[in-house]
Amino acid sequence: MAAIIHPLLTLLASLTRQELAQQVTYLKAENQILRSKLPKRIELSNQERRRLVKHGKKLGARIKELISIVSYSTFRKWVRSVEDAPDKRPKPKDAKPGRPRVEESISEAIIRVRKETGWGYTKIVQAMRRLGHKVSRQTIKNVIMQAGLGPEPQDHPDTWSEFIKRHADTMWQCDFACKRKWTIRGMVDLYFLVFIHIGTRRIWVSPCTANPTGEWTTQQARNFDMFLQDESLPCTILQRDQDTKYVLTFDDVFTGEGRTIKKTPIKSPNLQAFVERVIQTLKHEVLNGFCVINKQHLDHILKIGADWYNNRRGHSGRDHLPPVRDSDHPPTVDLAKHKLICYTELGGHLKSYRAAA
Numbered sequence: 001m002a003a004i005i006h007p008l009l010t011l012l013a014s015l016t017r018q019e020l021a022q023q024v025t026y027l028k029a030e031n032q033i034l035r036s037k038l039p040k041r042i043e044l045s046n047q048e049r050r051r052l053v054k055h056g057k058k059l060g061a062r063i064k065e066l067i068s069i070v071s072y073s074t075f076r077k078w079v080r081s082v083e084d085a086p087d088k089r090p091k092p093k094d095a096k097p098g099r100p101r102v103e104e105s106i107s108e109a110i111i112r113v114r115k116e117t118g119w120g121y122t123k124i125v126q127a128m129r130r131l132g133h134k135v136s137r138q139t140i141k142n143v144i145m146q147a148g149l150g151p152e153p154q155d156h157p158d159t160w161s162e163f164i165k166r167h168a169d170t171m172w173q174c175d176f177a178c179k180r181k182w183t184i185r186g187m188v189d190l191y192f193l194v195f196i197h198i199g200t201r202r203i204w205v206s207p208c209t210a211n212p213t214g215e216w217t218t219q220q221a222r223n224f225d226m227f228l229q230d231e232s233l234p235c236t237i238l239q240r241d242q243d244t245k246y247v248l249t250f251d252d253v254f255t256g257e258g259r260t261i262k263k264t265p266i267k268s269p270n271l272q273a274f275v276e277r278v279i280q281t282l283k284h285e286v287l288n289g290f291c292v293i294n295k296q297h298l299d300h301i302l303k304i305g306a307d308w309y310n311n312r313r314g315h316s317g318r319d320h321l322p323p324v325r326d327s328d329h330p331p332t333v334d335l336a337k338h339k340l341i342c343y344t345e346l347g348g349h350l351k352s353y354r355a356a357a
Contacts, residue, residue: 028066031068032068035068035069042069044069049078049082050082052069052075052078053075053078053079053082056075056079057079063075102135102139102142102143106128106133106135107143107147109128109131110124110128110135110140110143110144111143111144111147111149113127113128114144114147114149115149118159121137121140121141121144122137124140124144125137125140128140160271164198167198167236167237168198168199169198169199169234170199170234170235170236170237171197171198171199171235171236171237171238171239172195172196172197172198172235172237172238172239173195173196173198173238173239173240173272173274173275174193174194174195174196174224174238174239174240174275175193175194175240175241175272175275175276175279176191176192176193176194176212176243176245177191177192177193177194177279177282177283178190178191178192179192179208179283179287179292179298180292181292181293181294181295181297181298182291182292182293188210189210190208190209190210190292190295190298191208191209191210191212192205192206192207192208192209192298192302193205193206193217193220193224194206194275194278194279194282195224195275196274196275196278197233197235197323198274200318200323200324201274201278201315201317201318201323202233202310202323202324203278203306203309203310203323204224204227204306205282205302205303205305205306206220206223206224207220207295207299207302208295208298208299208302209295210295212245213245214245214247214249214250217245217246217247217250218247218249218250218253221249221250221253221254222253225253225254225257235254235259236258236259236260237259237260237261237262238254238259238260238261238262239261239262239263239264239271239272240261240262240263240264240272241263241264241266241268241269241272242263242264242265242266278309281309282302282305282309285313285350286301286305286308286346286349286350287301287305289346289349290346290349301346304345304346304350305346305350308345308350308352309322309323310322310323310324311324311325312343312350312352313352333355335355338355338356339355339356340353340354340355340356341353341354341355341356
């Protein structure tokens with residue numbers, strides 16, 4: 001019985017393969033005819049490509065005999081792109097789109113480091129890494145930008161204001177100022193030098209001259225140096241601009257004592273804001289009230305004006321007290337018991353108040 005059935009099954013299987021082969025042959029011929037009537041290049045969508053890859057991968061190398069739309073190398077490229085594509089499986093419903101949010105404690109730490117140090121993104125990444133948190137540079141940037149602490153022009157942790165604060169106790173600034181005097185031949189400019197101590201806002205004003213030569217400027221540097229020694233005032237840095245009236249011997253007076261001359265860039269008056277503000281105060285509150293007729297007249301006004309500025313004029317940067325004072329907490333005057341006296345100088349132009357003895 002088995003001898004009869006086995007050949008029968010073999011015959012049926014061979015007939016099936018023959019029919020399948022005939023069908024494939026027909027489909028090939030039909031596909032060839034249809035392909036000849038289509039344009040040379042056929043654009044396929046991603047979905048159509050994936051569909052061809054899905055059925056063609058099972059055939060392996062035999063796909064070479066069937067494929068006609070594209071070359072075999074292009075088909076293999078499609079296969080690799082599908083295999084290397086990221087997983088498109090649906091995410092859980094509770095998963096939120098985009099990157100996970102940065103923890104609030106980490107954001108607060110990043111903002112604090114930025115505010116206290118002014119560091120850039122990379123240095124903050126390093127600081128967070130030392131704390132055991134791996135935070136990317138882009139995350140640091142996003143947190144800082146959202147907090148409104150993004151980079152600004154000339155943004156740098158060591159700013160000019162920080163430099164001034166560090167050296168305020170031993171730093172002085174100087175600059176030239178002028179006042180016109182009346183003469184028979186017309187107006188003549190009289191020049192003088194103004195020095196200011198950054199820490200206390202105390203000033204020193206030189207005598208004036210109509211011809212500020214290098215020799216005169218050097219002599220004023222020596223006078224100022226003697227003033228520092230007499231008053232035992234510290235000075236390790238002297239800041240000045242690049243005016244040509246500052247000759248080499250002017251700098252030698254200070255560098256010879258172990259001090260440093262710091263020159264500001266050209267056209268940068270904002271870097272000398274302290275001395276510029278003093279000159280403005282002297283002009284507006286003192287000099288503009290007088291018509292100067294000679295050098296001695298101006299020297300007298302400058303001498304009294306500098307003493308008034310140092311000892312009697314309040315300064316907002318010094319808690320509204322004069323730069324030179326006995327105490328940061330002056331004794332309270334009982335105005336009900338003590339008479340208030342107005343002390344005048346320069347013909348009543350400068351006024352200050354004190355209690356009667």
